[in-house]
Amino acid sequence: MMGSLGKYIVIEGNDGTGKSTQVAKLANYFRERGRTVCVVEEPGSDDPEKSTPIADELRKVIKNGDLARSAAVNVALFSAARRELWREKIQPALERGEIVLSARNYISTLVYQGRGEGYDESEILRLTKLFTDERYLHPDIMIILSLSHDKREERIAMRGELKNPDTFESRGQDFQEKVDDGYLEIAKDYDIPVVLADGNVEEVHDMLIDEIKEDGGIDV
Numbered sequence: 001m002m003g004s005l006g007k008y009i010v011i012e013g014n015d016g017t018g019k020s021t022q023v024a025k026l027a028n029y030f031r032e033r034g035r036t037v038c039v040v041e042e043p044g045s046d047d048p049e050k051s052t053p054i055a056d057e058l059r060k061v062i063k064n065g066d067l068a069r070s071a072a073v074n075v076a077l078f079s080a081a082r083r084e085l086w087r088e089k090i091q092p093a094l095e096r097g098e099i100v101l102s103a104r105n106y107i108s109t110l111v112y113q114g115r116g117e118g119y120d121e122s123e124i125l126r127l128t129k130l131f132t133d134e135r136y137l138h139p140d141i142m143i144i145l146s147l148s149h150d151k152r153e154e155r156i157a158m159r160g161e162l163k164n165p166d167t168f169e170s171r172g173q174d175f176q177e178k179v180d181d182g183y184l185e186i187a188k189d190y191d192i193p194v195v196l197a198d199g200n201v202e203e204v205h206d207m208l209i210d211e212i213k214e215d216g217g218i219d220v
């Protein structure tokens with residue numbers, strides 16, 4: 001199958017665990033080794049290279065805290081952005097044989113909307129499959145970054161003011177705990193390795209490379 005030519009690597013984790021930082025470092029790592037790399041961010045990105053115009057518009061709605069909405073609407077919005085990214089960016093890059101590095105995928109929906117907002121997990125999986133396909137559901141490598149609540153808050157604060165005070169980042173302690181615990185539960189349930197992200201950027205990068213070498217059938 002053409003879609004299996006490239007390698008699809010996903011870095012997951014709660015807000016502020018360092019996903020974007022590590023995805024950027026991994027992209028450099030693979031490019032220095034002669035690989036062509038496509039970087040994406042779910043549900044979209046400030047950087048148009050990492051997203052699509054429609055995913056970006058959907059992300060604006062998602063991040064608009066003035067628009068109160070149910071978990072079901074969130075799942076629909078994330079699923080629509082996901083289909084765009086899968087069909088327009090990820091799948092074509094895999095068919096060209098590239099390495100695709102993604103900050104987040106449907107694991108975020110299982111955690112934030114499933115564990116955090118109480119939406120049914122089997123429905124999320126059904127919709128994800130409907131909007132993407134089996135290849136999307138089974139990346140070559142998924143790794144979850146984990147960091148204590150206090151360290152995440154420190155890093156988010158270091159990054160500056162919240163871009164929007166009503167994103168998931170600014171929800172209360174109860175929601176944050178559900179998301180932190182949710183990641184560890186999902187890691188267990190779906191057999192996804194967890195990397196503790198409390199070292200410096202280089203240390204975390206080295207741990208990710210070790211995990212990728214161990215895990216993924218990628219020539220690194």
Ligand SMILES: Nc1ncnc2c1ncn2[C@@H]1O[C@H](COP(=O)(O)OP(=O)(O)OP(=O)(O)O)[C@@H](O)[C@H]1O
Pocket residue numbers: 013014015016017018019020021022103155156158159197198199200201202204
């Ligand atoms: N290992 C690290 N040590 C110290 N600071 C870090 C480390 N990794 C990232 N940071 C800093 O922490 C902040 C959050 O990192 P980053 O944006 O990569 O996280 P993220 O998981 O992508 O966040 P979000 O999901 O909210 O977009 C940034 O200011 C970044 O420079």
Ligand SMILES: Cc1cn([C@H]2C[C@H](O)[C@@H](COP(=O)(O)O)O2)c(=O)[nH]c1=O
Pocket residue numbers: 015042043044045059062063078104105106107108109110112113167168169
């Ligand atoms: C993919 C996905 C994301 N989320 C949450 C996680 C973040 O808090 C925001 C997205 O903001 P970012 O600046 O683009 O990181 O959305 C979610 O709740 N469900 C998902 O599927």
